[in-house]
Amino acid sequence: MTPFATGDRVRTRSADPAGHTRLPRYARGATGTVVQVAGSHPLADDRARGLVVDPQPVYHVRFAARDLFGAGDHTVTVELWHDHLEGPA
């Protein structure tokens, strides 16, 4: 999967992983917009398991509250690693 750029619509993974993840439950399986590329870091989910892994892009992804919670007129911007994203929306 090629890196995403600002403005891209993306969908987050919906699976509930067995171990630690920095993809918050409320933002799983949701569609949002990349608002900024925030550098490159090893995936925290892997580091929590003691794995040494290569850095990957990290993005600020903005979601409409309505798409996450079914209500609300605000937005929530979550910082997600590339692997937290299933693909383009």
Next chain:
Amino acid sequence: MSEDHGSSLISARVRHVEALLEARGLLADGEIDTRIDEFAAGGTPANGARVVARAWVDAGFRERLLADANAALPEVGLSMAGGLQEQRLKVVANDVDEHHVLVCTLCSCYPIALLGPSPSWYKSEAYRSRVVRDPRSVLAEFGVTLPADTRISVWDASAESRYMVLPRRPEGTAALEEAALAALVTRKGLIGTALL
């Protein structure tokens, strides 16, 4: 052993782990306290206030701060390099149309190097779980009532970046100098749970 342990179950567990680490020579006696003191040294909301005051009086600095906060901080003698590695800082600016508020829903990520230790409510389950879902009500409980057409943007510090809110400059402060402006900035203002 480090000081300031409560009697809760989690404290007992932490104390036990710490004792084991000390017994095996992985931790020196009192090392945790020393490391915490070193990490928190110099971290105070006064730093954030200084950044905000400079941004209010210097439009060029404001622009640089919002574009790349890490590169702009040295202009006021600050950095995000207090921990094991330099943390990325993103500053988000409130204006008449948009109000920003910060949270870490997964734990308690916070720009300690810049703002010092976080307030206890920031780490509470109630704040962390509710502010993403219903920020307008949570802000109202903090005494912040925003016009209905002000958009609310919640930032969840879920990865490597840390955030700081650049509050709006209060009305009637045109005559104030930078140091006097900095004195108006509160910690809650820098998190987005207060207006100035």
